[in-house]
Amino acid sequence: MKLRNVTVVMLALLLAAMAMVPMVSAADSASDSNTQDPLGQTATEHHTISSDYMKDAKPAPWLSESEMMTTVISQKTLGKFGNSEKTDIITLPIEFLNAKTSFTVTKENPDISIEKDLTASTENIVLIRLPKEMYKQFVQNAHDGKISLPGPYFFRHYENLTDLNSHMKRDGDTLRILPSDKYPLQDNPGVPNGEMIKPSSPMTQFTKSGAGLIPTKNSVWNGTLPHLFGAWEKANRTYPTRNYDYCIGQIRPVSWTLLGAGNDQFELFQEREYKFNSNEAIEIVVAHRDRSGNGILELFPTTWRSGASVQLPQSGYVQFPGYVAININNLPHSFGYHVQFASGFYYIDFEDMETLDFIKRYIVTSAQGTSSFTDLAGSSEYKRETDPTTNTFEATTTARDEWARKVNDADFQYATNVWTTIPPTIDQHVSVSTNTDNGRYTTTSHAAYP
Secondary structure: OHHHHHHHHHHHHHHHHHHHHHHHHHHHHHHHHHHHOOOOOOHHHOOOOOOOOOOOOOEOOEOOHHHEEEEEEEHHHHHHOOOOOOOOEEEEEHHHHHOHHHEEOOOOOOOEEEEOOOOOOOOOEEEEEEEHHHHHHHHHOOEOOEEEEEOOOOEEEEOOHHHHHOOEEEEOOEEEEOOOOOOOOOOOOOOOOOOOOOOOOOOOEEEEEOOEEEEEOOOOOOOOOOEEEEEEEEEEEOOOOOOEEEEEEEEEEEEEEEEOOOOOOEEEEEEEEEEEOOOOEEEEEEEEEOHHHOOOEEEEEEEEOOOOOOOOOHHHOOEOOOEEEEOOOOOOOOEEEEEEEEOOEEEEEEEEOOOOEEEOOEEEEOOOOOOOEEEEEEEEEEEEOOOOOOOEEEEEEEEEEEEEEEOOOOOEEEHHHOEEEOOOEOEOOEEEEEEEEOOEEEEEEEEEEO
16 A cells, blocks of 8 residues: 555656656747847747849849939038038038029039039038938928938038049949048948957857747757858847937948859858837848859848748839849948838938949838837858858958937937947857947958858
């Protein structure tokens, strides 16, 4: 009788222990998922870009001069409106910009409005340049009849009209406007105050499972293909009750080296990622192609719907003009990016920071209830498609967020007043690190093999 009682007790304890194992494993699994998830989402909400996403895409067209608004005024006039020569943001009355009596045009440059009474020798002038569609949106968000334009994305300084004319060149129906030698562009820094974070162990590993790439905690690759090596550094809003509808920054491919004649198949993406309160996300992507893709560099956006396992296809956009072809022989080179939402749509604009030329914009519907950017992240993602890898490569890209605009306010904030950084995740072959300097928030993405 005693033996039977002991047996019953032992069996009960064994069953209890068996029941506890899945509970503990589930808790551990949930904990791991939360700590490794790069954008604060579940694993099913964020994946690497599909291999065929840009299949059949063509280079996006640059806007023609008839689609641009280019205005030249004196620094003296700018000063009358409360702007100094060293200001980071210029504020201008809409009435002044729209008054045809304030400006004149020339036969040589009929698309440029030049303030009256300016002469070739008038000292210190300012070029203001942006797409007409963007200008209309600035007007819609104006306060007190004025618009605010952050630099260096919309304006440049020149000594005089002679200096400006010497830095302009027509290319078909597009005008290339280079910066003045006296007012050179501010460089887009990488990480001037400290070394880049290098891969270390243990590392977050990603393997293919089910519908997409999900995180695991193994530090040794198990040979499963395709395999994603990923590094992310995330930032949250410093003040969660403040809403923002427009972010501006620069993405700068710094270097790209691909050596070897092997037919390795891989994809390398270095990105700036934004997430919204509607759980949708937009990525600004620099894609580095393998040998089968001729080793080229491309710049383009992707959009992720809430809970979707793949990015929205190009056909899902209201307007998807293609990709920006990056000249690998002209690196480093900076491209401005503008991401904003309004009236049920996301708008994404790219510009060449050297020439102030803009690409035809990307337009996609936004989820109902989208009211703010909530997260920002920098990433470096290397997806290996075949093994072994015989090519060697190294790539570095910086993404520098500079401005964010508060909802229902023409006021732009420095990025460092908007975002608070969370420590990064790192992996084999890839790493990210962030530097904050003069209000700017710069992420450096690095990848190298072996």
